[in-house]
Amino acid sequence: MENTTQPLVEMKDIQVSFGGIKAVDHVSIDVKPGEVVGLLGHNGAGKSTLIKVLSGAYKKDGGEIYINGEKVNIQNPRDARAHNIETIYQTLALADNLDAASNLFLGRELTSRTGFVDDDAMEAETRKIMGTLNPNFEKFSAPVSALSGGQRQSVAIARAVYFDAKVLIMDEPTAALGPHETQMVSDLIKELKKKGLGIFLISHDIHDVMELCDRATVMKNGKLVGTVDVADVTDDDLLGMIILGKHPHENNN
Amino acid sequence: MSSQLKKFFTSLELDTRMLGMIGALIVLWLSFNFVTDGRFLTPRNLFNLSVQTASVAVMATGMVFVIVTRHIDLSVGSLLGLLGMLMGTLQVHILPQYLGFEHPLIWIITIAVGIAAGAIIGAMQGWVIGYLAVPAFIVTLGGFLVYRGAAWWVTTGQTVAPLDATYRLLGGGAEGTLGANLSWGLGLVASVAAVLLMIKSRQQKKAHGFNLKPVWAEYTLGGIAIALILGFVATMNSYPLSKGAVKRIFEGRGQEIPDYAVMHGVAIPVLIVLIVAIVMTVIAMRTKFGRYVFATGGNPEAAELSGINTKMLTVKVFSLMGVLTAIAAVIASARLGSVGNDLGTLDELRVIAAAVIGGTALAGGFGTIYGALLGALIMQSLQSGMAMVGVDAPLQSIVVGFVLVIAVYLDIAYRRRTGQ
Ligand SMILES: Nc1ncnc2c1ncn2[C@@H]1O[C@H](COP(=O)(O)OP(=O)(O)O)[C@@H](O)[C@H]1O
Ligand SMILES: [Mg+2]
Numbered sequence: 001m002e003n004t005t006q007p008l009v010e011m012k013d014i015q016v017s018f019g020g021i022k023a024v025d026h027v028s029i030d031v032k033p034g035e036v037v038g039l040l041g042h043n044g045a046g047k048s049t050l051i052k053v054l055s056g057a058y059k060k061d062g063g064e065i066y067i068n069g070e071k072v073n074i075q076n077p078r079d080a081r082a083h084n085i086e087t088i089y090q091t092l093a094l095a096d097n098l099d100a101a102s103n104l105f106l107g108r109e110l111t112s113r114t115g116f117v118d119d120d121a122m123e124a125e126t127r128k129i130m131g132t133l134n135p136n137f138e139k140f141s142a143p144v145s146a147l148s149g150g151q152r153q154s155v156a157i158a159r160a161v162y163f164d165a166k167v168l169i170m171d172e173p174t175a176a177l178g179p180h181e182t183q184m185v186s187d188l189i190k191e192l193k194k195k196g197l198g199i200f201l202i203s204h205d206i207h208d209v210m211e212l213c214d215r216a217t218v219m220k221n222g223k224l225v226g227t228v229d230v231a232d233v234t235d236d237d238l239l240g241m242i243i244l245g246k247h248p249h250e251n252n253n
Numbered sequence: 254m255s256s257q258l259k260k261f262f263t264s265l266e267l268d269t270r271m272l273g274m275i276g277a278l279i280v281l282w283l284s285f286n287f288v289t290d291g292r293f294l295t296p297r298n299l300f301n302l303s304v305q306t307a308s309v310a311v312m313a314t315g316m317v318f319v320i321v322t323r324h325i326d327l328s329v330g331s332l333l334g335l336l337g338m339l340m341g342t343l344q345v346h347i348l349p350q351y352l353g354f355e356h357p358l359i360w361i362i363t364i365a366v367g368i369a370a371g372a373i374i375g376a377m378q379g380w381v382i383g384y385l386a387v388p389a390f391i392v393t394l395g396g397f398l399v400y401r402g403a404a405w406w407v408t409t410g411q412t413v414a415p416l417d418a419t420y421r422l423l424g425g426g427a428e429g430t431l432g433a434n435l436s437w438g439l440g441l442v443a444s445v446a447a448v449l450l451m452i453k454s455r456q457q458k459k460a461h462g463f464n465l466k467p468v469w470a471e472y473t474l475g476g477i478a479i480a481l482i483l484g485f486v487a488t489m490n491s492y493p494l495s496k497g498a499v500k501r502i503f504e505g506r507g508q509e510i511p512d513y514a515v516m517h518g519v520a521i522p523v524l525i526v527l528i529v530a531i532v533m534t535v536i537a538m539r540t541k542f543g544r545y546v547f548a549t550g551g552n553p554e555a556a557e558l559s560g561i562n563t564k565m566l567t568v569k570v571f572s573l574m575g576v577l578t579a580i581a582a583v584i585a586s587a588r589l590g591s592v593g594n595d596l597g598t599l600d601e602l603r604v605i606a607a608a609v610i611g612g613t614a615l616a617g618g619f620g621t622i623y624g625a626l627l628g629a630l631i632m633q634s635l636q637s638g639m640a641m642v643g644v645d646a647p648l649q650s651i652v653v654g655f656v657l658v659i660a661v662y663l664d665i666a667y668r669r670r671t672g673q
Contacts, residue, residue, distance in 0.1 A: 057558055078560040093558045097551035097618040098544075106548055107559035109541050116539040120457065141463070 005032045006069055008198035009054065009085070009167050014063035016049050023049040025222040026063075031167065031198035036189060038213035038230070039202045040242055046222040047202050048090055051169045054200075055087040056080035067167075081107075086165035088173050090202070092156040096145035100137075101126040103144055104159045129158050133188070134181070149176030157185065161192065168192060171202045186212060206235050220245040264470040270612050270667060274627045278634065285638035293638060296492035300517055303489070304425040304588060306633040307522035308333075308581040309600060313607035313625035314533040315577035318570045320608055321550040323617035324382060324389035326571065328396030329578050329604050332374060333597030335400040336582040340367040341413035341592035344420060360420035367579040374400075375575020376568050383567030397601065405594055414591030424587025425520030427498035433490045436518035440486035443527075447478045485519075492517045522584045526626070529580065534622045546570060550617035606653070607632050610660040614668065 007030040016024040024046045031037045039047050052058040054065065056077040065072050067083055074080050080087070094103050101122040110125070112118040123140055130137040134154040144152055153176045160168060170189075174182040189199060189212050203209055209216055210230060218225040218241040226247040228237070237248035262272070285293040292298065312329050319326045344363040352358055378396055382389045422429040431439060451471060458465055466474075493514040494502070503510045537543040549556040549563050557563050581600075586592045611628025613620030635656060639649045 055558070076560070077558050081560055087558075089558060091554070093552070093555040095548040095551035095555050095618075098548055102544060102548070103555075106544070106556070107561050109544060111541070116535075117541060117544055120461070123461065 007031060007066070008033050008035075008068065010066040010069075011050070011054060012064045012066070014050060014053055014065075015061045016046075016053060016058055017061055022222045024053070024060075024219075027219060027222075027224045028063075029200075029217045029224075029227070031200060033166075033196045033198055034193055035215070036193055036199045036201055036213045037227075038209040038216035039200055039219070040204075040209065040216055040238065041219035041225075042242060044221075045219040047219055048171055050219070051087070051171060051200055051202065054080065054167075055085060055089075055169055057087075057089075078107075081163070084164065084166035085169065086160040086163060086167070087169040088153075088156050088160045088171060090171040090175070092152055094144050094152060094156060097143050099141055099143055100130070100147075100155045100158075101140065103155055104129075104162060106159075108163065125162070126158070129162050130154070133158050133161075134184070150178060150181050153177055154181070157188070161188070165192075165197060168197050168199045169202075170199065172204065173201075174203070174205070174208070182208075206238055209238065210235060218242055218245075264467055265474060267474075269671075270664075271624065271627070273663075273667075274611065274624070274631065278627065278631050281631065281634050281638065285634070285641065289638075289641050293641060296488050298637070298641070299488050300492045300520065302630075302633060302637055303523045304520045305637060306629050307425070307520070307526050308585040308588075309603045309607055309633065310526045310626050310629040311529050311577050311581040311584065312574075312600065312604040313611065313629045314529055314622050315574040316604050316608040317533075317611075317613050317620040317622060317625045318537070318546050319389075319574055320605075320613045320615060321546055321617055321620045322567065322570055323550055323553070324567070324570070325605065326378075326389065326393045326574055327601050327605075328378065328393040328400060329574065329581075330597040330600035330602075331397045331400035331404070332371065332575065332578045333582045333585060333600055334594070335374075335404040335407070336367050336371055336579045337586040337592045337596045338404040338407045338413065338594075339370055340364070340579075340582065341416060341586060342407055343367075344417045345413050345415070355418055357419065359417045360423075363417070363420060364579075364583055367582060368576050371575035371577075371579030371582075372572045373575070375578070376572035378575075379568035379571030382571065383564035404596075410594055412591055412593040416587065416590055416592070420583070421587045421590055423521055423525065423583050424589070425522040425584075426588070426590075427494050427517070428502060429521045429587070430489075431518045431521065431524065433516045433518050436486050436490055439519060439524070440483050443482045444479045447482065448475055451475055451478075489519045490516045522588070525580065525584060529577065530622055530626055537622060542566075542569065547618060550619075552618075603629075603632055606657045606660075609664070610657070612664060614664070615661070619668075 010028075010030040012028045014024050014027050015022070027046070027050055029037065029039070029050065039051070041047050049058060053060045054074065056074045056079050059075070065074060072083060074083070095106065098106070101119065104126050105122045109117045110121045112121070127140060134151070137151060137154060139147055139151065144155055147155070153173065157173060160170075174185050177185065186208065189201065193199060201209070201213060213230050215227055216230055216233075216238060217227040218238070220242070225241045225245050228241075228248065233248055240246050240248060282294060312333070316326060316329070340363045343366055344359050348356070348359045348362060378392050381387050381392050430436075451474065455465065455471060493516055499515050500510055537546070545556060545561045545566055548559070549561065549566055553563055582597070585596060589596070607629035608620065608625045609615065609628070610631055611621070611624030611626070613625065632653070635653060636649060639652060644652070
């Protein structure tokens with residue numbers, strides 16, 4: 001039944017190469033509203049490259065992207081943002097010399113009537129969203145280079161969820177987090193899912209994937225291994241896909 | 254005792270780098286004053302120092318943006334020469350043909366054309382750097398050669414003179430000052446503005462629930478600011494015009510020649526520096542463009558991923574540098590009253606040194622406008638002081654070179670310690 005809903009985002013037959021390396025080799029992936037799709041694979045499998053095509057950071061060499069069934073042309077990060085696609089990058093993509101509020105609003109600054117950036121308003125908004133995301137966050141006037149890994153990650157997360165995303169891309173969002181903060185991110189994902197967002201979650205933690213994701217897409221060496229309903233597979237099935245590049249139901253089909 | 258002193262300075266919340274620069278400047282001034290038997294710290298010398306610093310100071314504010322975005326501009330000295338030559342030719346050889354000599358529009362048209370030319374040339378360099386991805390070091394090294402050569406071609410090497418009389422006022426000669434009364438007015442306005450800014454900043458901090466400085470610290474800082482401003486004005490207002498200049502000026506106005514001493518007051522180029530500094534500070538701190546300059550310097554990839562067009566930003570930064578170079582060219586040429594072939598020679602090094610000594614990080618992301626101004630003042634003090642002491646030109650270069658390297662080393666050590 002769920003399969004009949006129109007996908008929010010559909011990436012079809014995407015190809016990206018760097019020099020001679022085919023980082024993404026004819027890969028397709030999609031997400032529906034209110035769905036969390038896990039994207040798995042070893043380091044270097046091409047996961048980040050694939051989602052960076054969607055977020056406008058990389059240009060694809062082939063393939064198509066559809067949003068709500070319509071073909072779109074995403075040339076740069078501004079285009080992706082215009083389609084309400086928000087991204088938490090693996091590298092976090094923070095300007096270390098600026099404070100949390102400047103990073104959160106980077107490229108989308110609030111301005112006062114005179115046209116100047118309104119730092120007060122931005123800081124107030126930042127305090128609000130951090131109050132719900134990470135109540136322990138206090139260093140609002142320090143450059144983010146002075147923050148801990150977890151605090152930096154929460155700034156990157158806040159930036160992605162603040163602007164009414166419809167599609168959220170999370171590239172290893174819990175890599176720098178402790179167990180408590182990881183739990184908070186899990187809760188956040190569940191909440192956003194309830195609100196109807198489509199979420200791509202890149203993670204190395206099989207347990208997280210089993211708990212949070214509806215479907216999982218596995219990549220190996222730039223190629224698509226397969227996409228499975230998480231309910232139909234075990235941890236070991238997923239590990240087999242990641243390590244051996246073997247589809248669990250291949251023999252059955 | 255020393256811990257009390259430390260507490261005192263912590264309460265003032267001044268950034269330590271700025272304190273260090275001010276300390277260096279004071280030591281420099283006192284040393285030169287000692288060696289020259291009190292000739293360095295005279296109204297006359299300080300007036301000259303303020304005028305000599307102006308053109309480099311204007312360009313240094315733009316160099317802050319260039320270096321903050323991880324670029325460099327080696328062409329500003331040559332560009333200053335070319336723009337000076339263009340503006341000189343325009344006002345001496347071209348415009349008078351149509352408007353007549355000393356027409357009141359001449360200086361305005363000249364400066365407008367100079368600024369436009371600076372903006373376009375800067376934008377072209379920025380385009381090659383941003384869009385064609387040729388390193389700024391190479392592009393502006395090319396510009397360094399091209400503009401100096403082009404300046405020669407404008408007049409095939411001949412000096413252009415005499416410049417328009419109104420235009421010359423912008424160089425800060427005897428006529429090119431605000432005079433005593435206007436200078437006091439400027440000092441009062443600046444003092445009031447400084448106090449209002451401090452009050453506003455305190456109110457904002459209060460509204461945000463930040464820690465506030467103790468009230469006595471605010472009063473101390475306000476007092477220091479006002480003392481500096483009014484002290485500067487008082488100094489400029491105690492440098493009398495020469496008898497000849499007084500006679501020339503008052504006769505020119507058809508007024509009776511006064512029997513009291515007429516004072517210089519603040520030089521017009523200093524006023525220009527003040528305006529440029531305020532505008533550049535507002536751009537840096539309060540505009541999206543300024544925010545993007547610092548974001549791009551801090552992490553170019555993050556800036557790009559946030560939707561900032563960093564290529565176009567590069568074009569704008571270099572174009573702004575071109576505009577400021579044009580303003581500096583006006584000051585430099587107006588001060589000399591003529592434009593020769595070597596106008597602006599070595600200025601690129603003075604400008605870069607001013608920005609870097611003023612705390613602009615060559616790795617990008619950090620720098621302040623006020624720091625660059627202080628840096629320019631330190632550099633010029635060093636040069637003027639050595640010239641006054643009678644240090645030979647080659648030895649001056651050697652000293653300046655060492656100071657630059659040491660200053661950057663201290664900056665790096667400071668950053669490492671404060672973890673920036
Ligand atoms: N900007 C780039 N330039 C060159 N090669 C790249 C670039 N980005 C990624 N690659 C290469 O593409 C492949 C996939 O990388 P990536 O997408 O980061 O993998 P993953 O996120 O799955 O760990 C790797 O071989 C990597 O070296
Ligand atoms: Mg990755």
